[in-house]
Amino acid sequence: MSQNIRVLITAATLSATVLSSNAIASDRADWPQNFTVGTASQGGTYFAYGSGWANYMSENLGISGGAEITGGPVQNMALVHTGDLGFGLTTMGPASEALEGKSPLAPGMKLDNVCAMFPMYQTPFSVTVLTNSGITRIADIPEGARIGFGPAGSTSDTYFPRMMDALGVQYERRNGSWADLGGQLQDGLIDVVAFAAGIPIPAVSQLEVQSDIRIIEFNEDEVTRITAEFPVAPFTIPANTYSSLNADSQAVSMWNFAVAGCDMPEELVYEMTRLTLENNDKMVSIHKAATTSVAENYVHNTVIPWHPGAARWFNENGYTIDVSQIK
Template sequence: MSANTRLPLSRIATTLASGACLGGLLVATAAQADRSEWPESFTVGTASQGGTYFVYGSGWANMVADELGISGGGEVTGGPTQNLALVHSGDVAFGLTTMGPAKDAMNGESPLAPGVVMDNVCAMFPMYETPFSITALSDSGITSISEIPDGASIGFGPAGSTSDTYFPAILEELGVNFERRNGGWGDLGGQLQDGLIDVIAFAAGIPIPAVSQLEVQTDVNILEFTEEEQQKIVEAFPVSAFSIPANTYTTLQDDARAVSMWNFAIAGCDLPEDMVYEATRLTMENNDRMREIHRSAAASVPENVDKNQVIPFHPGAARWYKENGYEIDESLIK
């Protein structure tokens, strides 16, 4: 893949009729937006089914499509790393990603496209923090990271995902020796329940649908980091300390110590400014609807816009923040 392979959306999309019917949330500004170059449809790169990205991204796509009068939906992908490449190339209009893979992509260090600086990727809005958490069956006897047996089979999610990119290195840093497995979160949950793998190392917004489903079907242990393990990982990787609230899962009796990485929604930088402005406005001004899509969207608020210091903001998104009193450094606007 190279920058020259980018396919402008204007070549593959037809324009919308100026009198398109808009949904109930839209106000006059949306109706007056310049829609002459808007695509007729859009796709959002999410991740595997059974993970938070798929639920969040598909729900967000449906909301935006309904309110802007455009056909749109979520697409199953390999997760944040692949989403960056898909948005950069124009294969999808929007995507979801995390700060670690984004930094690599901005520096031309994406494992999917070594040497390609992904400069057609722009930030839209903050999503939530992705906790790194580990789940095992209770009857395995594994209650801590140090108890993961030598040579254990560990599922790290889809190949190229945030979990697959960072969690193996995190566990290696903590001295865990393992056999690596990849797959969708739902599929890995089934393998864990069937005894085909020993542990799943999740990097996904909470509550993770696959873990919630496991809790319904069997007894599980959610392994927390010790204070020493947490500090060691924070110093070695682009993550921060995090605590999984006890009310996230029925299994937890107390908050569980973990680490996390921020997620942001991204858009192709060549998407029309008014379209990205309206999509950002809808998201930032309707957090109640976002929380209905997924609980993690409680953090999808404009106050968290400063959590991105890596991806340049799309001019349409930046316009909404500026109009509403949120500062973004000019150097971080495309």
Template structure:
């Protein structure tokens, strides 16, 4: 029996409506599933950085903007802080979600030796990904006549960055180890750069990712000397402190004519250990898979790559971060996962 013509015409329309309805339902299910996957995720986050004018602030603020853009419906931003030591405390206490820390202060925090909270083991801070090495470098005005560490005069006024920062924690001790007598000054890098230019400081001892914005700005406005370590000074620092040898590439600053010898300490991004695993997995994935975008944030992100995950030997990794590294062939031992 042949079907009526009106039925044959109606069938394609009915099928189309069914398909459209099916697609709509499927889309709603996918949307609901995606939403469910983000249950417990924060609606916003903060990355603890350091003072304005330093690499931490530029790197951390740019990173937070990148993560927020990629996630789409979560806002994020950088926050001015006192640097790694304070970031570790803020993350541990749950005041901020993420922070930036060098491995020296991280080791102190893990062992309850943070100067901000002596005796408190900061075990709610976990590593998530490698950032870059922090070189320890010294800058003076060319007019000062200081061209080497040994030429720094007794009683020199030296700016060491914000109080409690990596620079302020380790650089004074390094210079004391090298026999330098000085007056200790603290402040943000931009402010210290202005004080150096105004003759209120003799030297600035920077521990920050390169190029340091404050040094680049000084180069534009006046003549400076970027002072390198001798081989003997470098080795003395390595023997006494958790630092390694480093060469500042000549193309980092206009002032440098050749690579400058220094020492350095690795930086890692950190997170609250109780953040959702899937959230931290996504944050790690976005960072590790978008190095070109990270390089747009700051040149120091050239080393923000998975291979450098091996440089953290003191902090446990967040499970979400560890999952991404292990899935992608960068093995993290179980005893290094929170």
């Protein structure tokens, strides 16, 4: 090869590299220097999933990212809407109420600067007691029982008390992080923990190592009554989820989605969606609940408008999101 040809090839390569670098810089020109995702309390699935996801995004996108402990889905909708957080995790029930202006944190205000990114998993609603409590079914919960419903404003705290009311359970309401409530159950300070989180719930896994617990299922009549009144669907907790289960346990569940502020850069959200949905093995290594963090489950979002960046990834990969569904 002659020296002149080598020079031309080198020049062309350098030119292409410069053009590529300029294109990448241009694509990232409006990216934030860092980002934060709103999760929930420690000891719950949101915090484990959100923290791991933020680290994964940060490592692959070259920007600093982390998770923030919050009150959960209700507060996350508000924080993302106001721009205090760029990203958050939420469930369909609280999301629907927030978009309609029915959030308990901002009554009358439509929290609509929130857009969907990708499906996460279903949140089962389940009841846990100490084995020596004598409680084997929901109907056994005594009048005035102290029930921990999770952090104030969380999905569990928003919906589980209403479910208990519908089933005729009379209780004293307690709030706290899942880890704290697990400790209170062990110490006899509360009688029941009404969990709503992706499985396996870290606090339950920790609790069953330290105490003899029983996970109470909903019977068929209770499932029928609850699904008719609330935005939940029947769900089965597999027996292998916890060592305390000897058989599959019947519950109800609500879908979770990751969300972003609608004004977050399209290219950033596109890349985050791509990394999440094209690398499910990595997501499952973060938390087992991510086995359902797959593109096909996008159909379970019937409430939140899609972010343009996320919608672009879905439409490029054989899934249809109509323009009317994009913010």
